[in-house]
Amino acid sequence: MSNLPILPVALPLASAVVLLFLRDRPALSRTVAMAANLVTFAAAAKLLLTVRDQGIQVLQFGNWPAPFGIVFTVDMLGALMVMVTMVVSTATLLFACFSLDEPRERMFFYPLFQFLLVGVNGSFLTGDLFNLFVWFEVLLISSYALMSLGGGAYQLQETFKYLVVNALSSCLFLIGVAIIYSLTGTLNFAQLSVRMAEVPDPALKAVVAVIFMLVFSIKAALFPLYMWLPRAYFAPPTVISGLFGGLLTKVGVYALFRVVSLLFADLPFVLPLLVFVAGATMFFGVIGALSQWDMKRVLSYHIVSQIGYMIMGLGLFSQVALAGGIFYIIHHILVKTALFLIAGAVEKSRGTTNLRRLGGVIETEALLAGLFMVAGLGLAGVPPLSGFIAKLLLIQAGLQQGSYGIVAVSLLVSFLTLFSMMKIFRYVFWREEGLPRIEEGGNRARLLSIAVLVLLGVAMGLGASVVMPYAETAAEQILNPQLYVAAVLGEP
Amino acid sequence: MGAVLIALLLPFAGAILLNLFSAPRSARAGWVASLFAGASFLAVASAALGGIEQPPTLYLPWAPALDLSLSLLADGLSLLFALVISAVGVVVFTFAAAYLEPHEQRRRFFCYLLLFMGAMLGVVFSSNLLALFVFWELTSISSFLLIGFWHHKERSRYGALKALVITATGGLAMLLGFIMIGLVCGTFEIPELLGRGDLLAASPWALPAVLLVIAGAITKSAQFPFHLWLPTAMEAPTPVSAYLHAATMVKAGLYLVARLGPIMSPLPLWTPLLTVIGIATMVWCSYLALRQSDLKGLLAFSTVSQLGLIMSMLAAARPEAAAAGLFHLLNHAAFKGALFLLVGVIEHEAHTRDVCELGPLRKQMPKTHLLLALGALSMAGMPPLGGFISKEMFLEQALHLGPLLAMLSVAGAVLTAAYCFALAFGVGRGRKTEGASATATSGAEAPHDPHFSLLWGPGLLITVALLFGLFPQSLAGALVAGAVEAAVPGSSLHLHLSLWHGFSPTLAASAVALGSGYILYSRWWQTRTPDNPLLVTDRIYDFKLEKLESWSKAVTVSYMSGLVWRYNTIILCVGVAAISAVFLCFPVPQLQAWPARSPLVFEVAVALTAIAAVIGTCIAKTRLAAILSLGASGYTLALMFALLGAPDLALTQIMVETISVALFLAVFVFLPSWRPPETRPLRPGHLALSITAGCGACYLVALARGHRTATSIAEFFIENSAKLAGWHNIVNVILVDFRGLDTLGEISVLGIAALACYAAIKMAPQRS
Amino acid sequence: MYSLILAVAVRYTYPLLLLFAAFLFLKGHNSPGGGFIAGLLTAAAIVLSYIASKRSPGDGPDRFFVNLIGFGLCVALTTAAVPVFLGYPFFTHTFGFVDVPLLGKVELASASLFDLGVYMVVVGNVVTVIRAMTGQ
Amino acid sequence: MELLVLAVSAAFLSGGLYLMLDRTLLRVVIGIGLLSNGTNLLLLSTSGLTPGGAPILAAAGHGETAIVDPLPQALILTAIVIGFGVTALLLTLAYRTYQSQGSEDLGELHGRLADE
Numbered sequence A: 001m002s003n004l005p006i007l008p009v010a011l012p013l014a015s016a017v018v019l020l021f022l023r024d025r026p027a028l029s030r031t032v033a034m035a036a037n038l039v040t041f042a043a044a045a046k047l048l049l050t051v052r053d054q055g056i057q058v059l060q061f062g063n064w065p066a067p068f069g070i071v072f073t074v075d076m077l078g079a080l081m082v083m084v085t086m087v088v089s090t091a092t093l094l095f096a097c098f099s100l101d102e103p104r105e106r107m108f109f110y111p112l113f114q115f116l117l118v119g120v121n122g123s124f125l126t127g128d129l130f131n132l133f134v135w136f137e138v139l140l141i142s143s144y145a146l147m148s149l150g151g152g153a154y155q156l157q158e159t160f161k162y163l164v165v166n167a168l169s170s171c172l173f174l175i176g177v178a179i180i181y182s183l184t185g186t187l188n189f190a191q192l193s194v195r196m197a198e199v200p201d202p203a204l205k206a207v208v209a210v211i212f213m214l215v216f217s218i219k220a221a222l223f224p225l226y227m228w229l230p231r232a233y234f235a236p237p238t239v240i241s242g243l244f245g246g247l248l249t250k251v252g253v254y255a256l257f258r259v260v261s262l263l264f265a266d267l268p269f270v271l272p273l274l275v276f277v278a279g280a281t282m283f284f285g286v287i288g289a290l291s292q293w294d295m296k297r298v299l300s301y302h303i304v305s306q307i308g309y310m311i312m313g314l315g316l317f318s319q320v321a322l323a324g325g326i327f328y329i330i331h332h333i334l335v336k337t338a339l340f341l342i343a344g345a346v347e348k349s350r351g352t353t354n355l356r357r358l359g360g361v362i363e364t365e366a367l368l369a370g371l372f373m374v375a376g377l378g379l380a381g382v383p384p385l386s387g388f389i390a391k392l393l394l395i396q397a398g399l400q401q402g403s404y405g406i407v408a409v410s411l412l413v414s415f416l417t418l419f420s421m422m423k424i425f426r427y428v429f430w431r432e433e434g435l436p437r438i439e440e441g442g443n444r445a446r447l448l449s450i451a452v453l454v455l456l457g458v459a460m461g462l463g464a465s466v467v468m469p470y471a472e473t474a475a476e477q478i479l480n481p482q483l484y485v486a487a488v489l490g491e492p
Numbered sequence B: 001m002g003a004v005l006i007a008l009l010l011p012f013a014g015a016i017l018l019n020l021f022s023a024p025r026s027a028r029a030g031w032v033a034s035l036f037a038g039a040s041f042l043a044v045a046s047a048a049l050g051g052i053e054q055p056p057t058l059y060l061p062w063a064p065a066l067d068l069s070l071s072l073l074a075d076g077l078s079l080l081f082a083l084v085i086s087a088v089g090v091v092v093f094t095f096a097a098a099y100l101e102p103h104e105q106r107r108r109f110f111c112y113l114l115l116f117m118g119a120m121l122g123v124v125f126s127s128n129l130l131a132l133f134v135f136w137e138l139t140s141i142s143s144f145l146l147i148g149f150w151h152h153k154e155r156s157r158y159g160a161l162k163a164l165v166i167t168a169t170g171g172l173a174m175l176l177g178f179i180m181i182g183l184v185c186g187t188f189e190i191p192e193l194l195g196r197g198d199l200l201a202a203s204p205w206a207l208p209a210v211l212l213v214i215a216g217a218i219t220k221s222a223q224f225p226f227h228l229w230l231p232t233a234m235e236a237p238t239p240v241s242a243y244l245h246a247a248t249m250v251k252a253g254l255y256l257v258a259r260l261g262p263i264m265s266p267l268p269l270w271t272p273l274l275t276v277i278g279i280a281t282m283v284w285c286s287y288l289a290l291r292q293s294d295l296k297g298l299l300a301f302s303t304v305s306q307l308g309l310i311m312s313m314l315a316a317a318r319p320e321a322a323a324a325g326l327f328h329l330l331n332h333a334a335f336k337g338a339l340f341l342l343v344g345v346i347e348h349e350a351h352t353r354d355v356c357e358l359g360p361l362r363k364q365m366p367k368t369h370l371l372l373a374l375g376a377l378s379m380a381g382m383p384p385l386g387g388f389i390s391k392e393m394f395l396e397q398a399l400h401l402g403p404l405l406a407m408l409s410v411a412g413a414v415l416t417a418a419y420c421f422a423l424a425f426g427v428g429r430g431r432k433t434e435g436a437s438a439t440a441t442s443g444a445e446a447p448h449d450p451h452f453s454l455l456w457g458p459g460l461l462i463t464v465a466l467l468f469g470l471f472p473q474s475l476a477g478a479l480v481a482g483a484v485e486a487a488v489p490g491s492s493l494h495l496h497l498s499l500w501h502g503f504s505p506t507l508a509a510s511a512v513a514l515g516s517g518y519i520l521y522s523r524w525w526q527t528r529t530p531d532n533p534l535l536v537t538d539r540i541y542d543f544k545l546e547k548l549e550s551w552s553k554a555v556t557v558s559y560m561s562g563l564v565w566r567y568n569t570i571i572l573c574v575g576v577a578a579i580s581a582v583f584l585c586f587p588v589p590q591l592q593a594w595p596a597r598s599p600l601v602f603e604v605a606v607a608l609t610a611i612a613a614v615i616g617t618c619i620a621k622t623r624l625a626a627i628l629s630l631g632a633s634g635y636t637l638a639l640m641f642a643l644l645g646a647p648d649l650a651l652t653q654i655m656v657e658t659i660s661v662a663l664f665l666a667v668f669v670f671l672p673s674w675r676p677p678e679t680r681p682l683r684p685g686h687l688a689l690s691i692t693a694g695c696g697a698c699y700l701v702a703l704a705r706g707h708r709t710a711t712s713i714a715e716f717f718i719e720n721s722a723k724l725a726g727w728h729n730i731v732n733v734i735l736v737d738f739r740g741l742d743t744l745g746e747i748s749v750l751g752i753a754a755l756a757c758y759a760a761i762k763m764a765p766q767r768s
Numbered sequence C: 001m002y003s004l005i006l007a008v009a010v011r012y013t014y015p016l017l018l019l020f021a022a023f024l025f026l027k028g029h030n031s032p033g034g035g036f037i038a039g040l041l042t043a044a045a046i047v048l049s050y051i052a053s054k055r056s057p058g059d060g061p062d063r064f065f066v067n068l069i070g071f072g073l074c075v076a077l078t079t080a081a082v083p084v085f086l087g088y089p090f091f092t093h094t095f096g097f098v099d100v101p102l103l104g105k106v107e108l109a110s111a112s113l114f115d116l117g118v119y120m121v122v123v124g125n126v127v128t129v130i131r132a133m134t135g136q
Numbered sequence D: 001m002e003l004l005v006l007a008v009s010a011a012f013l014s015g016g017l018y019l020m021l022d023r024t025l026l027r028v029v030i031g032i033g034l035l036s037n038g039t040n041l042l043l044l045s046t047s048g049l050t051p052g053g054a055p056i057l058a059a060a061g062h063g064e065t066a067i068v069d070p071l072p073q074a075l076i077l078t079a080i081v082i083g084f085g086v087t088a089l090l091l092t093l094a095y096r097t098y099q100s101q102g103s104e105d106l107g108e109l110h111g112r113l114a115d116e
Helices: A006-022 A025-055 A076-097 A102-124 A129-148 A153-184 A189-198 A201-222 A231-234 A236-262 A269-290 A295-316 A318-352 A366-380 A385-399 A404-429 A446-463 A463-481 A481-489 B002-022 B029-051 B077-097 B106-125 B130-147 B154-185 B190-194 B197-202 B206-220 B229-235 B238-245 B249-264 B270-291 B294-313 B321-351 B366-380 B385-399 B403-429 B434-442 B451-471 B473-489 B505-523 B536-559 B562-586 B601-619 B623-643 B647-669 B685-707 B714-725 B730-738 B740-762 C005-027 C035-052 C061-084 C110-133 D002-020 D025-045 D070-101 D107-112
Strands: A057-060 A071-074 B059-065 C095-100 C104-110
Touching: A006 A025, A006 A057, A006 A071, A006 A076, A006 B740, A006 C061, A025 A057, A025 A076, A025 A102, A025 A463, A057 A366, A057 A481, A071 A076, A071 A102, A071 A189, A071 A481, A076 A102, A076 A236, A076 A446, A076 A463, A076 B197, A102 A129, A102 A236, A129 A153, A129 A236, A129 B740, A129 D070, A153 A189, A153 A201, A153 B562, A153 D025, A153 D070, A189 A236, A189 A481, A189 C035, A189 D025, A201 A236, A201 A269, A201 B249, A201 B562, A201 B685, A231 A236, A231 A295, A231 B403, A231 C110, A236 A269, A236 A295, A236 A318, A236 A463, A236 A481, A236 C005, A269 A295, A269 A404, A269 B197, A269 B536, A295 A318, A295 A404, A295 B059, A318 A385, A318 A463, A366 A385, A366 A446, A385 A404, A385 A446, A385 A463, A385 B029, A385 B154, A404 B154, A446 A463, B002 B029, B002 B077, B002 B106, B029 B077, B029 B106, B059 B366, B077 B106, B077 B238, B077 B249, B077 B321, B077 B451, B077 B473, B106 B130, B106 B238, B106 B249, B130 B154, B130 B190, B130 B206, B130 B229, B130 B238, B130 B249, B154 B190, B154 B197, B154 B229, B154 B536, B190 B249, B190 B385, B197 B206, B197 B249, B206 B249, B206 B270, B229 B238, B229 B294, B238 B249, B238 B294, B238 B321, B249 B270, B249 B294, B249 B321, B249 B473, B249 C095, B270 B403, B270 B451, B294 B321, B294 B385, B294 B403, B321 B366, B321 B385, B321 B451, B321 B473, B366 B385, B366 B403, B366 B451, B385 B403, B385 B451, B385 B505, B403 B505, B451 B473, B562 B685, B601 B623, B601 D025, B623 B647, B623 D002, B623 D025, B647 B730, B647 C035, B647 C110, B647 D025, B647 D070, B685 D002, B685 D025, B714 B730, B714 C104, B714 D070, B730 B740, B730 C110, B730 D070, B740 C061, B740 C110, B740 D070, C005 C035, C005 C110, C035 C110, C061 C110, C104 C110, C110 D070, D002 D025, D025 D070, D025 D107
Parallel strands: none
Antiparallel strands: A057 A071, C095 C104
16 A cells, blocks of 8 residues: 555645744745745655556555545545645645745744645545545645735734634534434545445435535635635735635535535535526625626625536536536636636735726736736636637537536626636736836746646646546546545445 | 648747747847748748648647648638738738837737737648638737737727627527537538538528628628627738738638638528628728728728628629639738738828828829829729729629629729719829828928838739739639639639720629719718718617617626625525425425324423524524524523433533634623624514525425335444444544544544634734 | 632641642543543642742743643644554554553553643643733 | 543534524634534543543452443544634734724625635
């Protein structure tokens, strides 16, 4: 049994501990954090390749056999998510190293950043329901810490609200654990999958499904439970918003993919409900974005709206749709983080992200404008960028299954997204010079971190044939939960 | 095919190189870009001269899983369009290099222009529907960037957005149509689709697909009722207008109609709808053109109207009609490109392009005016210019369309002739009023003919327009014939283009059109003051946009309260509603008790104390009371843990509760200057909601516990704790061994929490 | 906050509390107790000593308890990670019995080491939080 | 006994939720405390309140009477400790918010710190 699956969790944890001791030496912290991230990155890449070549990886902790101890079960979806996490976190870290103020750096930014990765990666890898709860809590408490870091009044207040909502959802999670454990007597996902299928009573299964969908919908910011997101992601420094915007909600989305495919896919109402929720999420999210006049807020609302597309892939639940949804998740993590970082660079340059006060940034930071254009178009799904491929898959799947309503909504939302991106472009980059430039917003390191993400997004679009097999394998594994079960519990 | 690939790649390569190696305002950027455009033209020309290879496609896979490929197709139709694109491109690039002011961002401009050129070539060379869509969208985007190039001007930004909104909407509709076609026919490759038209015809998606593809074509070609974006797009620098909005981009819609004609024309609605739209656009927009006072506005509407003419011809899917349309397209590219450039020259020199403010150009700028007049006359269909021949062909075909459409076509031709005469003669005569002349003369010197560098481009195009009239067969015959073959496969048309067709009804119609047009011009246009009427569609667009903004604001504000108790209320309501729905939809299972024992009196007392403590916490009037009741409830809970056989839990609960209460007190009570909490009246709604949710959760757990289907994994722990892990306290063994990973995560949480508290307290607030 | 009675009381109970914590920690293997509880008790004792003493809790070495969290995590992680280098899965524990003179057979388990890490983190956490909050 | 345990957890949950719907900072924090306590008790009720002892094996190791399900207890321990960490942070945030704004009415705070 290879210990590879633990590395994406253990390495950030170890580096967090080291960085904790280095808190008074920001310069050294940056180097160590960056090095640690690169090592974890390599581990994630190795894990992805291993999963590709050898199938689902299982690590039984403490050498306890599968349903009893905790396992990490790494299928293609999990491995992909960890990989993307490491990509965006490395880029974000680079940006942070060159944009964060020193007081924040000294107040444990780097350890907290690594702890966040521990939580995120743990959530992606674990094969145990309660363990998922624990990793959720790790990432949540790191996110509270990062969100409140710096302590402006607005930040504190929004962190408080975010915390309260998440505390409620955590309790709901525990109640869900109580119910499902009562019913099945197990916590291991694979065994849960087997035992849930044997539960004779549809009402009880439906209850479990509703509760877990509720919990993860709050985390994933689905309609109508996303109210907490836009303000919370507006509050912290932009680089932290970027990390959150790219990663955190996707953990919820991932959890939905996981539980729906393993536990609830056979319930008749789950998939149509998801499709409906997906449509409502994308629509109201984009409407929210249109109503905003701040770059960060617009982007925050777009997170919500884009999550609808991922859930659309899950709700349609076919090979094509799931591949599209997974492709969408990866695309969105890359592109949305890039957009937030661009907002961060603009903020560095002009001191605000308010659309009404900005203007003419293209004249001084042409490259930034270009990167925004590419990323924004990618988000809107303009070909040949990554978003296009994902949407193409989703629309094809929707048409094939006759879900015309969701197809129409998704096209409308695509258009409104484009409109909203161009609104940012028109107000921030075009127009007469707004506020004067304070400092060079796109210095080399920041531009590098943005460019890496944008180029990866472009490469994902143009090199779709390279990424597609991964998404397709992941979709296949999700469609066939027996693969997952067999990998954990052995062949029946 | 190699030449085609090179032609396609050159503009993109040029754009990249320009960005890498040129200064933002470099004067050389224009010439370098022209070089790339020229090379691209040569490649296209060599492909065209080399004849059409068999098979004319090159397969370049992109995402084979999606049937997505960037395969290329170079048949007669593609080559005709590609020649127009690259040839006009060269002229426009060189013109723009001389036209732009030295202080402007030339690098950016030419980069956009090269991107556009590449995208346009991509549209006409793509042999995959999705690849076509890729380039199609790229033309919309680059057009957005080019229209908004003078981004400090409000009108430019407005025009750019409007063009994008309309073309992108159409593009998305078209994409949906394409996907439908692809799914029905099982392929996105155009050559393969040609053989599978019957599959599409048999499918229920035939009609939606037709409508969606038409939506794409008519938005791109600014056909009625989507003609509104083209006039506002005239805020672009003039070379852009000439290139995108006269010669190439707007013709993408025509290309689409011609390209998909063989598949779509047998389907219902395709031909009639497009023909009607085309003729309607032609008539209505030529009328609008006649009313414009802005020269560019006039040309814009004239472009739209001419495109309508071509659209109606291509939609018919008959070889003769297609030939008329395609030949007119060639002519139009030549004369309209030239006309736009000339208006640019006039604006450059006279600093206005308003008909009413221009002086007598015939005297001030004789060369410019001569070219302008020639171009306009070609558009009017005056022999011996190229426009005459294509107009003849058009009228001949229009006579086949039935009496009403034929009459409308002639009416359109009359109106066209009228505004062409206005352009040719009215502008040159000068309608400047006295007041305007005073302001104009008081400023700069009088306008005069520009340097040769600005005139040779339009001159060349006008020459081509002239030559199309004199030597139509040798210049364009083969090209048009090749294109017709591709647009109407299986046709055996013996095309012979010539100036003189003999006396025929068509000639009479031509003469009538020209004559009436001149009368209209001299009697009506000259005596009225042209204005720039606001379009109804424009008003609708503005209104919708405004509504979108205000409506989205209203919707969002209505539920995004930012108040945390509302968030919680929504979550609880959704939860309660969802669970209730489940119980409404599925049979409610019986509540089954699992082996139970009756409680002791002591236990009842503890439980009642706990409940009392909870109620006390809820109704406490002071902070201290609330916190102490919270503590009391916690301690009774610990007691319950102890009674339920969980001594570890009880111990932990006591310790945690003690420390928590200490923290609560430290924070909330012993700090000075705190106002006492306001007492709030009981909120019955909230109370009902929370009791429903709380009791519901307990009910669900009890329900589930009674329906356990299998033994718990805990049996394993009980069995093996001592044997395999060596300890006897099973809970502790689970914590540190069986489920040690949970504990590792949990102490991480503790650590993080401590860091966060520390940071929150110690760090001085950042002023943002 | 300072009161003489409390100070005197704490002076004598403090070592007792610590001793009891150690007892709970060691007893935890086979009866209620363990790292958490021992850690919470130790932390409570330390906090009590702050309250009893004249010093404000915010004074004194700031870094020690923060570092203690780090050390605790380090110990726990290392215990979990060591088996990896011996070819076992992460978190594999082992135990054995050693004959110690005078005490007889004593059980030694690697899980105790992990529990020690838990203990350190808990102490570090509670004391850091309380110091931070009251030490303004 | 089961009914009793369930009633107590229902009281904790309902009370906690009711307080969480309040607009006073302190009450929301207390509400979360009650809520997590209630959840823990609820989780414990799943362990099967069979007449049995604590999940501690006699030193001899085998053959004793039935004991309660130890797994929920372990889960609750984890949950308690996590809840403690979260509560500590929550208190800190509440404290800082009050300290800088001088109000603990969430509606008032929101109005004061309304977006920009």
